Amino acid sequence: MEKIYPENVATCELIKAQPETVRFLLDFSRSLSIVEHKGMKFEGNIN
Amino acid sequence: MELQIDDSFLISAYMNGDERALETLINKHNQRITSFIYSKVMDRDVTEDIFQDTFIKVIRTLKKGSYIDEGKFLPWVMRIAHNLIIDHYRKNKRLPKFEAGDDFNIFSIIGDEKLNAEKQLIKDQIDTDLRELIEELPGDQKEVLFMRIYKDMSFKEISENTGVSINTALGRMRYALINLRKLIEKNNIVLTN
Numbered sequence: 001m002e003k004i005y006p007e008n009v010a011t012c013e014l015i016k017a018q019p020e021t022v023r024f025l026l027d028f029s030r031s032l033s034i035v036e037h038k039g040m041k042f043e044g045n046i047n
Numbered sequence: 048m049e050l051q052i053d054d055s056f057l058i059s060a061y062m063n064g065d066e067r068a069l070e071t072l073i074n075k076h077n078q079r080i081t082s083f084i085y086s087k088v089m090d091r092d093v094t095e096d097i098f099q100d101t102f103i104k105v106i107r108t109l110k111k112g113s114y115i116d117e118g119k120f121l122p123w124v125m126r127i128a129h130n131l132i133i134d135h136y137r138k139n140k141r142l143p144k145f146e147a148g149d150d151f152n153i154f155s156i157i158g159d160e161k162l163n164a165e166k167q168l169i170k171d172q173i174d175t176d177l178r179e180l181i182e183e184l185p186g187d188q189k190e191v192l193f194m195r196i197y198k199d200m201s202f203k204e205i206s207e208n209t210g211v212s213i214n215t216a217l218g219r220m221r222y223a224l225i226n227l228r229k230l231i232e233k234n235n236i237v238l239t240n
Contacts, residue, residue, distance in 0.1 A: 013082065013085060013086070014078055014082050015078070015081050015082055015085050015091075015094070016077045016078050016081050017077055017080075017081045017094075017095060017098045017099075018095060021095050021098060021099050022070070022073055022074070022077070024099065025069075025073060025099065025102045025103070025106065026066065026069060026070055026073075028103060028106060029066060029069050029106045029110070030066055032106060032107070032110055034110050034111050034112075041111050043107070
């Protein structure tokens with residue numbers, strides 16, 4: 001069987017999420033509160 | 048040298064109310080997760096959206112205390128991101144796209160899927176060209192490609208019919224596609240409708 005090996009091409013680009021996205025996530029996390037009542041968990045946002 | 052703090056320690060700290068632990072976790076894995084998403088969607092804005100949705104799910108799960116730490120935090124987050132990427136593609140496929148503007152045409156988003164005469168001719172030409180190219184492939188590769196594409200057989204059925212293992216059939220299919228691409232390039236053929 002004919003063997004053909006593709007050439008290695010660097011297609012990976014290293015990037016990071018924007019600082020605003022990270023800031024949003026941290027704010028979201030701070031505002032999120034979980035309340036448990038009778039075995040059920042409820043989400044609430046405290047702004 | 049940057050101090051690498053263990054994920055388990057950070058998760059535990061975050062679940063106990065330390066919000067700074069989340070920041071450290073996000074910053075620690077930001078590049079790997081963002082690059083992974085970007086490699087699949089190739090769009091910076093979509094990447095940001097998926098990254099954000101991924102961590103919203105992570106935050107909710109951790110805050111609810113539903114996360115069971117088995118030392119596989121990054122693979123778990125990658126899996127969430129992977130599922131959201133699939134959702135993104137499914138949603139894009141389902142939703143009709145149209146450009147808003149004065150020259151909006153309803154037929155750009157609705158219409159029957161039947162090809163018109165011109166497109167049918169082009170399709171027939173492409174099918175003929177492709178069959179001729181397939182004829183140039185080595186016999187074993189041609190056989191597997193025909194069974195898979197034209198007869199719609201599974202690799203299990205192909206392996207039973209040709210008397211080779213599934214892995215060999217998969218390998219032959221792979222080489223068939225590689226060789227086909229080379230033949231297309233070599234002959235400068237445009238196989239698009």
